[in-house]
Amino acid sequence: MRKTLKNIQVNVSPDKMKAFIIIGSSDDNNEFPSLEELVDFLNENGITYGINVELLNIIINQRLFNQELLVAEGTYPVDGTDGSLELFFNVKKDRKPVVLEDGKVDFRNLNLIESVKKGQKLCKAIPPLPGEEGKTVTGEVIAPKEGKPVKLPMGRNIEITEESDILIASIDGQVSYLNGRINVYPLYEVSCDVDNSTGNIEFVGNVIIRGNVLSGFQVEAGGNIEIWGVVEGATIKAGGNILIRRGVQGNGKAFIISEGDIVTKYIEHSNVDAKNDIRAEAIMHSTVKCGRKLELSGRKGLLVGGNIQAGKEIEAKVIGSQMATFTEIEVGVSTALHKTFTSLKEEITKLQNGLKKTTQVINILEKYRASNMLTDDKKEMLAKSLKTKQFYASRIPQLKYELNVVEEQLNKESNGKIICHGVIYPGTTITIGSTTYNVKKDLHYCTLYKDGTDIKVNPLR
Template identity: 40%
Template sequence: MDETGNQQQERKNETLTVKLSPDKMSAFVVFHAAENGGNNLTKDEIDKYIHNEGIKQVMNQETLESIYKNRAYETLYNIAKGKEPIKGEDGKIIYNFQTQKKVKPKEREDGTVDFYDLNLVENVHYGDVLAVIIPPSDGYDGYNVLGEIVPSTKGIRPNIKKGRNVEISEDGSKLFATKDGQVGVIDGKIVVNEVYEVESDVNTGTGNINFVGSVIIRGNVLTDFKVYAAGNIDVYGVVEGARIEAKGTINLHRGVLGNGKANIKAGGDLISKYIENCNVSVDGNILSEAIMHSNVRCSKHVEVQGKNGLILGGVVTAGKLIKAKVVGSELGMHTELKVGVDPNLVELYKKNKEEIQKLKIEKAKSYQIQELLCAKNRKNMLDYEKKELLEKIIKTNNSLATRLEELEESQDLLMQKINEIDNGEIKVEQKICPNVDIYISSAYMKTTEDIVRCKLRKEGADIKISAY
């Protein structure tokens, strides 16, 4: 009690409380006012108290300076913040192909658009890198207001799966093709298909097809479209006036109705229900039920069997054998059979012959210029530029002469190989009709009447006919 007898109130100094957020990433202070003449906290006392509570990081100096001078009581002041960790960047996949196919007609050099070439098939080859995996980063650690490390989280590794004909590199950074084929993403997996399958017709919806594997077409191939395969081609519909080319075997289940526009080229065999009004070149054998009004070149056997077994009109050339039931027609439709001649050798011989003729013309013109310049040079009538021109022409003429010599030697060898082929045969189960030209190696005959059930071979300079 004081001198007047009143009860003396307790004197209390100003105090503060430090509070932390649940995650310890923020620190707050709350000041409690002095009572009954108690002392306020000094700046040093405030700093010391905060320090003793373990607050070490990222002091909010502006807030502190403010509350040193003028502060409210029972109010939260945010005096410190930690540093949030930075999450690592997620990994990613860089695809070296289109994961979503877009119809994009090919632009020609003149700026026009080719609506037959839609670029829907994306080919890859063995060893091609299909995708690159960028790994996730580790990120950066943070810390709370007590100075404790707040660990970061690593980025997420991209989820990528390999499908058939795809492998991952040893370091896990790349996916590459183990086969030639069409690349795509199926059920989240990168796959390479060795077979490209078309469920519809080959038309403006599919565009031309150019594939490094084999192709299966469930529908027809319409006029003016092209199908190329490095493997085999199977067409279950009809081939119209289209171009079909494969390095392997071609199987045309319903045949080809070419309308004079179709071109069929096979590095292996050709199996076609019928062949009509088209050009055919085959390095293997041909098997068909009918060949009509077509230009056919085959390196080995042409066998026309089945219900009709008919060869009618056009030219059929085979390296070793032509076999059919009926050749020509009762009306005398002109038909040509050539056997015992390798059509590839003949074609190469023709091309070489054309090139030789062109080179001879070019050489003759060039030699005229050379002679003219040489005559002027002997009279010292050429300036520096003309002398340089003369040197170039002499080099060109030497190159032309060398090339001509090589081609002529090649022609001699080709002709020798062509003449060596002397074992061709024609077999006809029913009959050969009139007006059929028959060539067996260098021998020739023309039919003027029916020849029934016969075999034809070259004997000496003539063609011998024997019973089937």
């Protein structure tokens, strides 16, 4: 908006939040508008809010000609604050085992379980705070962005009060806050080993086993699972967290699957998959996947052999072994995305091999046809081979395009790192995103991370 009256010009910013004036010089520079005249002039030109009277007086006193001067400013709106939750229990107790003075790790006293009583208050919704209106220099009101009410994280065995803003437990049990929901699980206790005397265990709530889980058996819980002894070649599945106080000796047959965290003393010859974090003192010759952080602590802090995948970070003392045991580590991307990347590469290789063989068959059959030795069976084979070649020729570029898209995603998401508080031995391969680093010599006290298309090794700080 631009208007001129005599030798005074008003300019307003496109968002109408600032107004400027320019007072042009005249034949008689002794004439200068008064404060009242300037304010009236601004009002006549639509400037009715945020006028800086103090600045106008300075302009008049100093007779400031031919300068664009900011004389009015609007007020920006203040957005409202979203609602929040007030929790009345410990949301996430620290599942990190305590390292004792002698360097051992205490996996017995983790105090992960928090019990609640029926009717106990668990959380309250705090309402959103309103915002404040803004106003332009032309007097137009600017509405703020209002805060959004919080959604109550209602899960299993939870009730909502009449006030509709408080959640309470509907049963006695153990409270859990996982993946955006509060649940209260009933408890099932087994005071002996899981063996032929108990059979497999399946329970909707939390399970505590005060013994071992023997090979061939299965324990499945909708909530958390706590095992005081050793897990052999068994299957353990939890909708919550898994705590195994002694460890997992899987003999290649153990499957430990958690929708939350997994904490155990050691994992050996096992298959382990946690949606969130995994903590242990040693992991040996296993296939391990975790969505966030894998932490090896205690005196050993050992990670050796097998295939290890972590979404964000791996921290250990010793990775690999002096015997150059093959240890494959992947970090910094979702396991699902990396699985897609690997699957596409394998499929492309398979199709390329198929194309090569099909082309060889076609070349041989074409020679038969050139020599008038092509029988009806061979004609049919040639027709099928040509169709197969056409399929390969069209499908391979499609898969390569998909592979490039996934590779770009891997590179964008590859912000993971590996922290070593001791040594990484040769025989270890480290993949961050789509970039692989083969360890050729001992790496001591270092951090590995991706920088562009390279993996950097920096001293540990």
